[in-house]
Amino acid sequence: MTRFWENKTLTEMTLREWESLCDGCGQCCLHKLVNEETADVFYTHVACRLLDTDTARCQRYDTRSEEVSDCLDVRNMTASELAWMPRSCAYRRLSEGKALPQWHPLLSGDPQSVLSAGVSVANRTISEDDADLDNLEADIIEWVAT
Numbered sequence: 001m002t003r004f005w006e007n008k009t010l011t012e013m014t015l016r017e018w019e020s021l022c023d024g025c026g027q028c029c030l031h032k033l034v035n036e037e038t039a040d041v042f043y044t045h046v047a048c049r050l051l052d053t054d055t056a057r058c059q060r061y062d063t064r065s066e067e068v069s070d071c072l073d074v075r076n077m078t079a080s081e082l083a084w085m086p087r088s089c090a091y092r093r094l095s096e097g098k099a100l101p102q103w104h105p106l107l108s109g110d111p112q113s114v115l116s117a118g119v120s121v122a123n124r125t126i127s128e129d130d131a132d133l134d135n136l137e138a139d140i141i142e143w144v145a146t
């Protein structure tokens with residue numbers, strides 16, 4: 001397989017290439033808290049109501065932007081917004097000039113390697129419908145950083 005991500009910028013990629021970079025971890029679909037003074041980002045285990053908590057996949061990917069007003073389109077994210085993404089996320093890594101992690105499905109050839117690496121949020125979250133959104137500090141969790 002051609003390592004297109006090593007020879008193209010994110011903006012040069014085809015839609016198919018772009019989509020294949022997403023490892024499906026689901027971490028971007030979690031509620032986060034940002035320290036406004038330091039810009040540090042804290043992830044919680046509270047997921048968007050559209051996330052299938054068993055598979056870590058969006059249940060309505062094609063219409064998510066219309067249904068969830070603050071769902072960000074990664075393709076249109078600014079550099080500072082990309083910094084909210086997990087350090088494992090291919091879009092963030094490539095935008096920072098880093099390589100893909102060895103467990104990434106494009107290198108491993110196995111979508112399950114995301115689970116084996118401990119990066120997927122499958123079966124590790126609760127839906128925002130079952131959470132107290134006014135007390136998200138209690139739901140902060142440290143996810144695997146690679």
Ligand code: SF4
Pocket residue numbers: 021022023024025026027028029074085086088089090091
């Ligand atoms: S954090 Fe990045 S790799 Fe993970 S699901 Fe979101 S866009 Fe895909």
